[in-house]
Amino acid sequence: AQRVTQPEKLLSVFKGAPVELKCNYSYSGSPELFWYVQYSRQRLQLLLRHISRESIKGFTADLNKGETSFHLKKPFAQEEDSAMYYCALTSKETSGSRLTFGEGTQLTVNP
């Protein structure tokens, strides 16, 4: 079974501070990991996916298969980064159809 764990429900940092949102997964096959973000009153949208290896809005995430982690990082947080962040997993074995979300981390960036 696919499982995603985000250990922090709430995370609060000050503007300009580094931020790391943790994500661990459990899956024995070939996982594909994503970070989705939901800003206040906006729709859920993709932030990053591990196959792209890109930086979006200053965020990066590296898949660590040894530690089964896909932590989201940003060196200098901005107030506009305040949102709910969901780590999500899909797999080749389900042909990418079944997207399993973690419980989410509510990030607040204080001025």
Add this chain to the structure above:
Amino acid sequence: DTEVTQTPKHLVMGMTNKKSLKCEQHMGHRAMYWYKQKAKKPPELMFVYSYEKLSINESVPSRFSPECPNSSLLNLHLHALQPEDSALYLCASSLSGRTVKNIQYFGAGTRLSVL
């Protein structure tokens, strides 16, 4: 058009009513999804349609009945719902339901209240 559009935005219904939620996309996507999201919780997958055929039903009660009339449209028919079914219902679409490289694009949702 690069959006998934859901109507209505809000819906209030009684337990004996029959209503439908509608989802539309014109991005040429061939996979469409229904999710249920409770407050402060992640979306939970309900149904997946791939090439207009139901490919995943996550043991959803029969009072929820999905329908995919064509590749651009997805409906969710509701009948005899319970108050605990009150939630935000999200529709999503992706290019295909057959590759992990798919990105799912989400609609803004229909906020449903069952009285």
